[in-house]
Amino acid sequence: MAKVKIALTKGRLADESINIFKEAGIRFSAYEEDSRKLILPSDCEQYEIILVKALDVATYVENGAADLGIAGKDTLLEANANVFELVDLGFGTCQFAVAGKKGFDLNQAVKLSVATKYPRVTTMFFQEKGRQIETIKLNGSVELAPLVGLSDVIVDIVETGRTLKENGLDVLEHMYPISARLVVNKASYKTKSQELLPLVQKIKETLTVTKG
Numbered sequence: 001m002a003k004v005k006i007a008l009t010k011g012r013l014a015d016e017s018i019n020i021f022k023e024a025g026i027r028f029s030a031y032e033e034d035s036r037k038l039i040l041p042s043d044c045e046q047y048e049i050i051l052v053k054a055l056d057v058a059t060y061v062e063n064g065a066a067d068l069g070i071a072g073k074d075t076l077l078e079a080n081a082n083v084f085e086l087v088d089l090g091f092g093t094c095q096f097a098v099a100g101k102k103g104f105d106l107n108q109a110v111k112l113s114v115a116t117k118y119p120r121v122t123t124m125f126f127q128e129k130g131r132q133i134e135t136i137k138l139n140g141s142v143e144l145a146p147l148v149g150l151s152d153v154i155v156d157i158v159e160t161g162r163t164l165k166e167n168g169l170d171v172l173e174h175m176y177p178i179s180a181r182l183v184v185n186k187a188s189y190k191t192k193s194q195e196l197l198p199l200v201q202k203i204k205e206t207l208t209v210t211k212g
């Protein structure tokens, strides 16, 4: 059996991603250790995880450096990843939204300026509505932008709404729901079907059991 390489998102999604594999019977004890290693083998050595930044999961899987990956739908949309999206894993749930100062009228500006970590998703969303916008790419703390006059509004992830609320902002328009997805490299799906299909099936089954 060929080794299966899996790209996981570091940070928020990592623990639950490891847990999905644990429930499917694959343990990564090395993940529990306090280590700076970026490649970690499974206890049975048949699988290997690599830990990468959220947006990079799509890049590793699309290029075949990883066979499988777990990434948020936000990053898959932004990366326009050419991969097969197999399973909605049901965690990491949040949504994309347009947000701004309370009462801001989205139609007031002829050319809206939008600060975001997601320029592609933002452009697509407003293009579909026939709206011309200017995107301002930021790498975090996006909620600051309308407060300090960098942009009219933002496009960002909203989960509990706490960050918006504490900064005096409101959701002005809901966009798309987001959750973690299991993705696969298109070539690996064929060439490693013997290894991948049973694993994907197992993961689907554990999700059904968990959801009851």
Ligand SMILES: Nc1ncnc2c1ncn2[C@@H]1O[C@H](COP(=O)(O)OP(=O)(O)OP(=O)(O)O)[C@@H](O)[C@H]1O
Pocket (backbone or CB within 6 Å): 009, 010, 011, 012, 013, 053, 054, 055, 071, 072, 073, 074, 075, 092, 093, 094, 139, 140, 157, 158, 159, 160, 178, 179, 180
């Ligand atoms: N507040 C949130 N609630 C739920 N899921 C979130 C939230 N923020 C991000 N996510 C999901 O978790 C993924 C990883 O987010 P995380 O914050 O760990 O990385 P990041 O956004 O790249 O931040 P950083 O630049 O700090 O690494 C996101 O791509 C998204 O799918």
Ligand SMILES: O=P(O)(O)OC[C@H]1O[C@H](OP(=O)(O)OP(=O)(O)O)[C@H](O)[C@@H]1O
Pocket (backbone or CB within 6 Å): 139, 140, 141, 142, 143, 156, 157, 158, 159, 160, 161, 162, 163, 164
């Ligand atoms: O609705 P909430 O529950 O408040 O969550 C939303 C916040 O979470 C994410 O930020 P993150 O913590 O990743 O920080 P960032 O500013 O570095 O993107 C996102 O960009 C929002 O700022």
